[in-house]
């Protein structure tokens with residue numbers, strides 16, 4: 013009776029029914045469940061620039077190495093404040109046109125880091141542009157491919173006001189007299205990467221990781237706050253640009269070893285730079301401010317690490333000094 017080899021009708025109908033059953037199970041039912049998903053409070057719709065960047069991300073197939081899903085297991089705690097929720101993907105699923113919907117970008121391969129919160133980890137547009145142009149400039153041992161076709165070289169005379177010039181060491185250019193300009197695709201992609209931050213649900217609403225170790229950490233942090241690890245904080249926050257050696261990258265990020273600002277006995281300017289960012293010299297890119305990302309204690313710990321490493325010898329500063337300058341800056345804002 014089930015002789016597929018002789019009965020072509022039976023073969024076709026069976027294959028078709030199999031197709032229908034699978035489609036219902038893995039496409040239609042999940043899609044209808046997603047209809048009830050609403051964006052989280054505080055989540056912002058992707059701007060048209062960010063949406064363009066999402067499509068560059070897809071066309072360059074970045075998801076072959078990068079996930080965007082914080083799984084509910086302890087080892088994923090480094091990638092986000094909380095496990096990912098269906099709502100987190102709400103805005104990336106906008107329709108591209110009548111026929112096509114943006115694919116979900118959860119990814120399945122984690123050759124590179126998860127990017128769920130990369131907008132928080134790497135806030136600087138300069139860093140992203142350099143990294144895309146050639147990852148080895150900022151992360152020596154990186155195996156990520158270089159996306160140099162998202163950039164073009166222009167002679168100085170051709171550079172217009174609108175162009176975003178990326179400062180790279182000149183020996184990396186085909187013509188050392190040229191300037192490197194980011195194409196619109198690169199800028200859109202970076203805008204998209206910078207938008208990748210988990211919506212904050214507040215401590216109590218956030219689902220916790222299993223098994224949860226976070227509560228334990230919070231309880232003890234009160235006593236340990238004085239022992240914040242400046243080296244670790246520096247590695248997480250500053251080393252991407254100023255490098256683990258503090259030596260910076262000529263033409264992009266200044267050296268902190270031997271820096272007058274870092275070694276100044278009066279830490280005023282150093283603290284201001286960390287809080288508000290810095291863009292004083294044309295030969296270097298711009299540094300983003302960290303006022304919203306770091307606490308006074310963390311800034312003091314980082315500053316003290318910088319003031320006592322790589323041959324630097326300057327007196328330690330306190331969190332109170334940072335707090336005073338933070339207040340001073342806040343009062344200056346209109």
Ligand code: HEC
Nearest residue numbers: 072074077123124125130133134147151154155156157159
């Ligand atoms: C062959 C695998 C591979 C591909 C493809 C790839 N990456 Fe990466 N990516 C990595 C690796 C490995 C790292 C870690 C080393 C580094 O920072 O360069 C990384 C790091 C990153 C980081 C920094 C993450 C962090 O936590 O600091 C960003 C941002 C990033 N990639 C974006 C992209 C984008 C955008 C694309 C597509 C245009 C892409 N990657 C394609 C492997 C890849």
Ligand code: HEC
Nearest residue numbers: 136139249250253266271273290291292293296297298299
């Ligand atoms: C996205 C890249 C980036 C990151 C991350 C970054 N910086 Fe910077 N930093 C720069 C750039 C670029 C300059 C130079 C700006 C200029 O002079 O125009 C700079 C300048 C400085 C200076 C002035 C040094 C001198 O002698 O001129 C200090 C101090 C400094 N950064 C400290 C820090 C600390 C501390 C952190 C971490 C909290 C940090 N930076 C993170 C890019 C970065």
